[in-house]
Amino acid sequence: MSATQATFSNSRYNFVVPVEGGCLLYSSFSGAVIQLGGADAALAGNLLASRPRELDLEVFPDSLLADLVAGSFIVPSGFDELDAVRDHFWQARRETALALTLTTTLDCNLGCYYCYEDRSEARLEAASAADVVTWTRRRLITSGKKTLHVDWYGGEPLLNQAFIETASVLLQQLCVELEVAFSASIISNGTCWPEDVGAFVQRHKIRQAQISFDGMRRNHDQRRRFRDKNQPDSSFDLAVSLVDQLLDFVRVDVRINIDRKNQADVIPFVEFAQSRGWFQRKFPAVIQPARLSAYSDASAFMRKSELTLSEYDELRAAVRERARGYFSVEESEAPEGFPVPRSSVCAALANDSVVVGADDKFYRCGLQVSEPHRAVGMLRPGHANLFPILGQDAGQQSQRAWWDGFDPTVLPSCSRCSFLPICWGGCPKKHLEGDEHALQEQGAYWRRNLARLVADGVGRKLDRPLELTESDQFRD
Amino acid sequence: MEADLFSFFLCSFTNNGATINAFPGNAIAVELNMAAKTGVTLIASDSKNPIGKTKPGTKLEVVSVTLATAASGKRPKIGARLCGGTSTCLAVVEV
Numbered sequence: 378m379s380a381t382q383a384t385f386s387n388s389r390y391n392f393v394v395p396v397e398g399g400c401l402l403y404s405s406f407s408g409a410v411i412q413l414g415g416a417d418a419a420l421a422g423n424l425l426a427s428r429p430r431e432l433d434l435e436v437f438p439d440s441l442l443a444d445l446v447a448g449s450f451i452v453p454s455g456f457d458e459l460d461a462v463r464d465h466f467w468q469a470r471r472e473t474a475l476a477l478t479l480t481t482t483l484d485c486n487l488g489c490y491y492c493y494e495d496r497s498e499a500r501l502e503a504a505s506a507a508d509v510v511t512w513t514r515r516r517l518i519t520s521g522k523k524t525l526h527v528d529w530y531g532g533e534p535l536l537n538q539a540f541i542e543t544a545s546v547l548l549q550q551l552c553v554e555l556e557v558a559f560s561a562s563i564i565s566n567g568t569c570w571p572e573d574v575g576a577f578v579q580r581h582k583i584r585q586a587q588i589s590f591d592g593m594r595r596n597h598d599q600r601r602r603f604r605d606k607n608q609p610d611s612s613f614d615l616a617v618s619l620v621d622q623l624l625d626f627v628r629v630d631v632r633i634n635i636d637r638k639n640q641a642d643v644i645p646f647v648e649f650a651q652s653r654g655w656f657q658r659k660f661p662a663v664i665q666p667a668r669l670s671a672y673s674d675a676s677a678f679m680r681k682s683e684l685t686l687s688e689y690d691e692l693r694a695a696v697r698e699r700a701r702g703y704f705s706v707e708e709s710e711a712p713e714g715f716p717v718p719r720s721s722v723c724a725a726l727a728n729d730s731v732v733v734g735a736d737d738k739f740y741r742c743g744l745q746v747s748e749p750h751r752a753v754g755m756l757r758p759g760h761a762n763l764f765p766i767l768g769q770d771a772g773q774q775s776q777r778a779w780w781d782g783f784d785p786t787v788l789p790s791c792s793r794c795s796f797l798p799i800c801w802g803g804c805p806k807k808h809l810e811g812d813e814h815a816l817q818e819q820g821a822y823w824r825r826n827l828a829r830l831v832a833d834g835v836g837r838k839l840d841r842p843l844e845l846t847e848s849d850q851f852r853d
Numbered sequence: 854m855e856a857d858l859f860s861f862f863l864c865s866f867t868n869n870g871a872t873i874n875a876f877p878g879n880a881i882a883v884e885l886n887m888a889a890k891t892g893v894t895l896i897a898s899d900s901k902n903p904i905g906k907t908k909p910g911t912k913l914e915v916v917s918v919t920l921a922t923a924a925s926g927k928r929p930k931i932g933a934r935l936c937g938g939t940s941t942c943l944a945v946v947e948v
Contacts, residue, residue, distance in 0.1 A: 401920070404923070407923035408921060408923060409919065409921055409922055409923045410919070410920040410921040411917050411918065411919050411920065412917065412918050412920055413915050413916070413917050414915070414916045414917070414918075415913075415914045415915045415916045416914040417913035417914045417915050418915050418916075420913060421913050421915045435912070436911075436912055436913050437912065437913060437915070438912050438913070438915060438916075438917075440917065441915055441916075441917045444917050444919050447919075447922065447923060448919070448922065448923050449923060715921075834921070835920040835921055836920075837920075
């Protein structure tokens with residue numbers, strides 16, 4: 378049956394974006410974008426981006442009709458798009474690569490005022506490395522995954538270099554034995570790296586390092602102060618020196634933590650990085666603005682000093698403007714710079730991934746490693762168990778059941794949302810905690826930024842700034 | 854066959870029927886009388902000065918060019934992000 382004979386409806390995931398010379402039709406379901414021009418361009422765009430209804434395809438020119446079908450802008454009547462999104466989501470939970478986040482220690486040499494961790498001296502001991510390898514071996518074999526990614530995490534992970542040296546070697550040996558690709562990344566404050574950073578990066582196959590800054594030297598040193606008051610160094614100078622060295626060997630994500638107190642430093646810091654030549658190196662630095670906020674229960678006090686979403690977006694826009702053509706600015710919501718339908722989940726939702734806390738407990742999200750009541754299992758169960766993550770503790774089982782069952786497509790709000798294919802409910806931890814404030818902000822981000830991301834992504838200029846409304850988001 | 858009827862304001866980029874001018878200066882309303890067709894599309898407006906009316910059997914005047922295909926829109930299966938979202942917390946890591 379040809380397209381003109383079948384019965385079709387417009388997709389609930391269509392959006393129309395006015396640009397110079399017409400409008401763009403974007404599908405959050407497929408990622409396709411069509412530019413429409415001509416006398417009826419806006420009419421056609423609005424019709425297709427309105428509440429789903431059966432359409433008379435005779436009104437569309439044949440060439441457009443073919444594009445609409447190919448881009449999933451129109452779908453056979455009765456086709457359950459939400460069910461298709463659900464299939465993609467669960468496929469991603471199964472297929473997303475095995476990521477092993479290892480919290481080498483909860484200890485940290487800095488005392489950032491906003492830290493959500495308890496800076497205890499809990500640390501993974503060398504003996505735990507063997508258990509990590511045992512667990513990883515089983516998981517690689519049972520999952521059939523052909524890649525292993527290790528993320529070194531803390532506290533400050535380099536305060537426990539002994540564990541990194543031991544575990545990294547064993548895990549790399551395991552990957553050689555199982556013919557699995559190995560890679561690693563690290564999140565660090567940049568103050569206590571070994572002298573030969575190039576050798577360290579290469580030895581541990583680190584291909585991505587995130588180094589955090591809190592603005593220019595004065596603010597940074599005040600906020601990321603050494604806990605040891607006898608420490609004479611500037612944490613800013615040490616981190617800058619480290620980035621200088623790392624950029625010969627590895628991609629560095631320069632994270633700029635922003636809140637109300639240091640927001641004036643953001644552009645000066647970017648200019649500083651530019652003057653330092655960080656964007657012209659073998660591995661050009663990537664700027665990652667990050668809004669300091671209440672990441673966990675332990676940092677709920679951050680609500681007072683966090684920027685509003687609109688304030689934060691304005692700052693990010695200023696950084697992007699500064700960046701044009703010179704360097705990369707990564708938005709965590711759309712790392713590709715375009716709202717691509719999601720095909721992978723965060724490590725917390727990936728069925729085969731796990732976070733090992735410094736207390737030898739398993740967690741699903743790295744932000745929970747200071748919250749033992751959020752653990753989902755034990756690295757070393759009390760008795761023989763083929764799957765140690767299946768701890769017997771009722772609390773752990775309850776936590777694990779929540780993560781195992783998380784599915785945004787069945788949630789009352791997400792299931793109605795036209796951003797769903799590009800968002801998948803956003804951060805699941807916010808759902809776990811019932812953080813309505815954060816969940817509302819996730820929707821607001823897409824309403825505020827989707828049109829810009831679509832237009833920029835295909836090299837078009839917005840007719841005017843466009844913020845979508847909740848009626849665009851929910852089309853019941 | 855009787856056509857469904859719904860109001861549709863071209864100028865509405867909110868998709869909710871609100872009368873907000875998306876294209877300033879164009880008080881747009883279009884009538885598409887497709888009553889003889891299955892599955893609707895009578896687009897009506899109470900505007901006194903619609904900028905266009907479409908006769909039965911005619912097509913919308915639209916030219917199109919695909920800028921991103923569904924295939925090109927697929928994200929490579931390399932992402933295992935430790936975190937994302939507006940309250941960025943950990944790193945975004947591509948595996």
